[in-house]
Amino acid sequence: EAQVTQNPRYLITVTGKKLTVTCSQNMNHEYMSWYRQDPGLGLRQIYYSMNVEVTDKGDVPEGYKVSRKEKRNFPLILESPSPNQTSLYFCASSFERQGFEQYFGPGTRLTVT
């Protein structure tokens, strides 16, 4: 089954404790992206990747890191989480950047206390 998977689905952590949210797709997509969803703000892009070893900042990259060492995986790293990073996070992938719809993972609900 074609899908985007994220782990964990739910995470409660404390300020400053490094964490990684994994994202994997099995569709051989070149383009991958991370978003955060907050009430009243819709989806905002954090980082995106056009292909292996090619990543770039989205609209709200501060406090986040990503890597793309393999085509299928695109982990999101929070080196020192803060409460304002409490949010619902989505990973997405598509065949290419332009003109193609994105496939979204199920989401990771992160709470930083």
Add this chain to the structure above:
Amino acid sequence: AQSVAQPEDQVNVAEGNPLTVKCTYSVSGNPYLFWYVQYPNRGLQFLLKYITGDNLVKGSYGFEAEFNKSQTSFHLKKPSALVSDSALYFCAVRPVTGGGADGLTFGKGTHLIIQP
């Protein structure tokens, strides 16, 4: 920079009636336009897109949308609403060329509530 406006936070429709969820956009040049739906505790699912060609686009679950370049709109429509259509709907735009950062911008979302 491009932008998307979904002017209604919530739309209420009786089951069986037609529904419209509004979306207007601002972009430099021609747009790619998308509609996504989000059910509770789920990720977003693609509904339909406009790339080029026919202004009326048909998508999943009986939804359609009409691209209107002069009004910069891409409203989502369905002739007869079902209770199962109740969800959060997002419009998104990306310019065909250019665009800041990654260029894909989402609206804030519209809650669609279908009443039995």
